[in-house]
Amino acid sequence: MNMPAEPKAPEKQEEKNPVSRRDFLNEIAGGALTIAGLGAAVVTVKYASPNVLFEPPTTFRAGSPDDYPVNSVTYLQDQQVYVVRTDRGMWAMSAVCTHLGCITQWKPDSSQIACPCHGSKFQRTGGVEAGPAPRPLPHFSLVLGEDGTLVVDKLEVVMETEILKV
Amino acid sequence: MATTDWTHQRLEQLRQTRVWRSIFRRGPARTNRTRSLAVFGNFALHTLPVKVREKSLSVRATYYLGSISFFLFVVLTITGVLLMFYYHPAVPDAYRDMKDLIYVVSNGVFLRNLHRLAAHAMVVAVFWHMFHVFYRGGYKPPHEFNWVIGVGLLMVTLFLSYTGYLLPWDQLAFWAITVGTNIISYVPVLGRPIRFLLLGGHIIGQNALLRFYVLHCVILPLAAVGLIGMHFWRIQKDGGITVRDDHE
Numbered sequence: 087m088n089m090p091a092e093p094k095a096p097e098k099q100e101e102k103n104p105v106s107r108r109d110f111l112n113e114i115a116g117g118a119l120t121i122a123g124l125g126a127a128v129v130t131v132k133y134a135s136p137n138v139l140f141e142p143p144t145t146f147r148a149g150s151p152d153d154y155p156v157n158s159v160t161y162l163q164d165q166q167v168y169v170v171r172t173d174r175g176m177w178a179m180s181a182v183c184t185h186l187g188c189i190t191q192w193k194p195d196s197s198q199i200a201c202p203c204h205g206s207k208f209q210r211t212g213g214v215e216a217g218p219a220p221r222p223l224p225h226f227s228l229v230l231g232e233d234g235t236l237v238v239d240k241l242e243v244v245m246e247t248e249i250l251k252v
Numbered sequence: 253m254a255t256t257d258w259t260h261q262r263l264e265q266l267r268q269t270r271v272w273r274s275i276f277r278r279g280p281a282r283t284n285r286t287r288s289l290a291v292f293g294n295f296a297l298h299t300l301p302v303k304v305r306e307k308s309l310s311v312r313a314t315y316y317l318g319s320i321s322f323f324l325f326v327v328l329t330i331t332g333v334l335l336m337f338y339y340h341p342a343v344p345d346a347y348r349d350m351k352d353l354i355y356v357v358s359n360g361v362f363l364r365n366l367h368r369l370a371a372h373a374m375v376v377a378v379f380w381h382m383f384h385v386f387y388r389g390g391y392k393p394p395h396e397f398n399w400v401i402g403v404g405l406l407m408v409t410l411f412l413s414y415t416g417y418l419l420p421w422d423q424l425a426f427w428a429i430t431v432g433t434n435i436i437s438y439v440p441v442l443g444r445p446i447r448f449l450l451l452g453g454h455i456i457g458q459n460a461l462l463r464f465y466v467l468h469c470v471i472l473p474l475a476a477v478g479l480i481g482m483h484f485w486r487i488q489k490d491g492g493i494t495v496r497d498d499h500e
Binding site for chain 2: 129134135136139140141142186187190203245
């Protein structure tokens with residue numbers, strides 16, 4: 087009956103709408119799902135990063151300077167920190183190996199700090215002498231408090247040249 | 253003789269029952285067609301091929317390394333779930349629970365050692381499986397995608413092994429994870445954030461133990477089950493394993 091009209095109708099519609107309704111809705115749905123998926127990923131990563139941490143304080147008191155004889159390296163086990171005193175003054179230094187995080191040991195016989203894990207060796211100023219350690223042991227801020235005790239802040243890394251004159 | 257006949261008869265009667273027929277709808281697998289239908293229609297078997305080349309069943313074709321890996325995974329799942337009855341992923345408890353499993357819990361030391369040894373064996377089996385498939389050319393078309401799934405399974409196996417290492421919460425565990433997570437922090441740009449996310453903090457403490465526990469007992473096993481299912485199914489879809497002509 088109206089056979090010739092049939093092929094004409096979709097042709098006309100295609101001219102009007104180069105994107106079909108189905109494709110349009112599919113793309114909207116796909117885009118919405120992608121955005122929701124990315125949002126969920128971001129929110130999940132955020133959720134997995136804790137905002138409050140119950141970790142030991144990074145600032146601590148390290149006694150009086152008189153506790154440390156001249157030309158000594160003292161390891162404070164609870165804090166994993168060395169307090170070094172020479173005739174030039176004092177400094178505090180991390181005892182954590184800069185290679186992969188093992189705890190180093192002061193060897194008085196060879197006047198070296200040695201890591202048991204992969205054999206890195208450091209000077210008592212923290213400089214790397216041997217082994218795979220990529221960086222020197224970091225020095226921490228060491229100040230004399232008002233009451234005459236030493237205060238170390240492990241979050242504040244200072245230059246090797248900053249030495250506390252006692 | 254009479255007893256076997258009797259057993260056969262009872263078995264035949266059992267097969268005629270409504271309950272049996274509701275579970276196994278295909279009837280006895282006596283011809284190639286009904287055998288195929290039995291495999292297609294069985295949930296446990298449907299990922300496996302209906303027919304294999306006889307060569308691919310010989311010991312030298314595979315040394316059954318994939319099957320051994322899967323068997324060890326099943327052993328690890330069962331022993332691991334049983335260990336979870338006594339283990340708390342909390343900081344003072346974890347080490348004591350591990351010691352209790354060794355000295356106090358009945359057969360605890362057996363389960364713990366079975367879990368530990370099966371874990372070591374699974375790492376060996378998975379690596380051996382990978383080398384064997386590699387030297388057989390099993391990564392070549394049409395098996396490329398299954399090779400990639402296999403690499404994913406190797407990674408999951410290694411992560412399972414690594415996360416399980418922290419759970420005894422002894423010195424070995426602590427320092428191994430210290431070194432391992434410091435290796436991660438060498439990754440450019442993303443290294444430190446990844447370490448922070450993995451440990452749930454800056455130090456290896458309660459958060460890290462709980463995260464490793466959840467990864468070890470839930471996330472990684474689920475990933476492994478998904479990948480294993482796909483790995484088995486792809487063997488069939490890729491037309492069976494690679495066999496060498498000189499291995500009869």
